[in-house]
Amino acid sequence: MEPMTTASTVSPWDDAIFWEGVDGGRLLLARCARCSRIQHPPSPMCPSCGSVSWDVQESSGKGRLHSWIVSHHPSRPDAEPRVVVLVDLDDGVRFVSNLHNVQLDEIQVDMPVEVTFQLVGDTVLPLFTRPGGGT
Amino acid sequence: MTRSPHHQAAIVGIGQTEFSKRSGRSELQLAVEAARAALDDAGLRPADVDGLVTFDIDSNDETAVVRSVGMTEVRWTSRTPQGGAGSVATLQHAAAAVASGAADVVVIYRAFNERSGRRYGQPGAFGGRRTRDWHRAYGLDTPAQQFALWFQRYMHMYGVTNADFGRYGVVARQHAATNPNAWFYQRPITLEDHQRSRWIVEPILRLLDCCQESDGGVACVVTSPERARDLRHPVVLIEGATQSNPTDGYVTTNYYHQDLTRYPEAESVAAQLWKSTGLGPGDIDVAMLYDAFSPVVFYQLEAFGFCGRGEAGDFIADGNIQLGGRLPVNTNGGLLGEAYIHGMNNIAEAVRQLRGTAVNQVPRAEHVLCSSGRSAAVLGRG
Structure with missing residues (x-):
């Protein structure tokens, strides 16, 4: 395990709620069963109250684009450049994803976006697009 | 004024190998050559060493270093977290060991073949893309991409352009151009050169915004100030050293703070250091700021209060961070211009500035800031 990226490594235990939701076409966030803090990315213990019990809260999937880049590393680029975005969900959570079906010259910081579930390779991932832009 | 406990330690030796693109030898050999050179510089022997500090991701095992350098017995070892962001925390570890009596003489080492071996900037260097995770599943394969999401927000909020970042890159190469150890020795660049270099992450980072490989x-060798006074060099005190690891922090994917135009960890270490040392931004003669990418320097200049928020671009454009400016920054050329030894080469330069032996010497440097963002230290002449 590489220490520089340990914090972004997914734990099959701590993060199961989220990916089960994605498989069912829903954006489910971890909400502390005791104090209702929403924790994203999830963690095994609530940093506010110490609880290890979690409920889920279904996100509206709506939010605004906080920041973006084009992922196209010169030495090993994707076949098509991908736009990586930070989305501020209306639930108060910041989320890393890709922008789907939006042209580069249409991207604006703070533009409204909503979730769409798309097959990427052989995995469904939650991506974001303009409201009503999911296919 | 209450003195920081870290005031009870001093840096008495620095050593390094040549910086290259292909060392032609093992990382362990690089580590022990640097350690021996630092001990020779201090006028100490391997048998004097009883503590070792390195980085979490350094490949050189402590027992192998002890065995190769011929240290008799080491009774303190520790490793700092977060790769380069923890580079300055090595000083905090070593100072804490010395101040507490856990060790008398601590060697800090960091050595790697980061260009001819594992290249941190390549996709896949840290395990490659994953089908499902929070960041890499979406194409954040490299530190440049990960950091750039952060920088884009800063550019948007303050109207900063890539050319503004380029002005730091020009200063770094200008300082490197007179440093024989630097990759950019005798090769200054212009802003036009910068703007012609290829995009690494469009529209944020070009090649010349990125550190060396x-x-x-x-x-470095750290011991008590008392012992330092009996050694050969002017005493360089660790006047304060600290870290910040807040609840919402991540390392390279530090996206979960509310305001991505700020660097809360750096703001915290700054506040801690100004309080513990009784010094402020106006007391710092040279700043060595971790520069994996140009914009990180902007964030640190603002976090430490050298300029206001959103003003780093103007601060740099006005000549403040050049030699002869109000606050010379990265006088060795930094990680962009000299070499990428994960921040440790910037610490060595801080020591040279305080000894008065830097090639780009700042006259009468009394206090030097070393920051790697999530950890920082103030060094001073004893």
Whole structure:
């Protein structure tokens, strides 16, 4: 395990709620069963109250684009450049994803976006697009 | 004024290998060559060493270093977290060991073949893309991409352009151009050169905004100020050293703070240091700021209060961070211009500035800030 990226490594235990939701076409966030803090990315213990019990809260999937880049590393680029975005969900959570079906010259910081579930390779991932832009 | 406990330690030796793109030898050899050079510089022997500090991701095992350098017995070892962001925390570890009596003489080492071996900037260097995770599943394969999401927000909020970042890159190469150890020795660049270099992450980072990829090693020797006074060099005190690891922090994917135009960890270490040392931004003669990418320097200049928020671009454009300016920054050329030894080469430069032996010497440097963002230290002449 590489220490520089340990914090972004997914734990099959701590993060199961989220990916089960994605498989069912829903954006489910971890909400502390005791104090209702929403924790994203999830963690095994609530940093506010110490609880290890979690409920889920279904996100509206709506939010605004906080920041973006084009992922196209010169030495090993994707076949098509991908736009990586930070989305501020209306639930108060910041989320890393890709922008789907939006042209580069249409991207604006703070533009409204909503979730769409798309097959990427052989995995469904939650991506974001303009409201009503999911296919 | 209450003195920081870290005031009870001093840096008495620095050593390094050559910095190259292909060292032609093992990382362990680089580590022990740097450690020996630092001990020779201090006028100490391997048998004097009883503590070792390195980085979490350094490949050189402590027992192998002890065995190769011929240290008799080491009774303190520790490793700092977060790769380069923890580079300055090595000083905090070593100072804490010395101040507490856990060790008398601590060697800090960091050595790698980061260009000819594992290149941190390549996709896949840290395990490659994953089908499902929070960041890499979406194409954040490299530190440049990960950091750039952060920088884009800063550019948007303050109207900063890539050319503004380029002005730091020009200063770094200008300082490197007179440093024989630097990759950019005798090769200054212009802003036009910068703007012609290829995009690494469009529209944020070009090639000349990114640090070097280097092979090499750097080591430092830390002991008590009392012992330092009996050694050969002017005393360089660790006046304060600290870290910040807040609840919402991540390392390279530090996206979960509310305001991505700020660097809360750096703001915290700054506040801690100004309080513990009784010093402020106006007391700092040279700043060595971790510069994996140009914009990180902007964030640190603002976090430490050298300029206001959103003003780093103007601060740099006005000539403040050049030699002869109000606050010379990265006088060795930094990680962009000299080499990428994961921040340790910037610490070695801080020591040279305080000894008065830097090639780009700042006259009468009394206090030097070393920051790697999530950890920082103030060094001073004893």
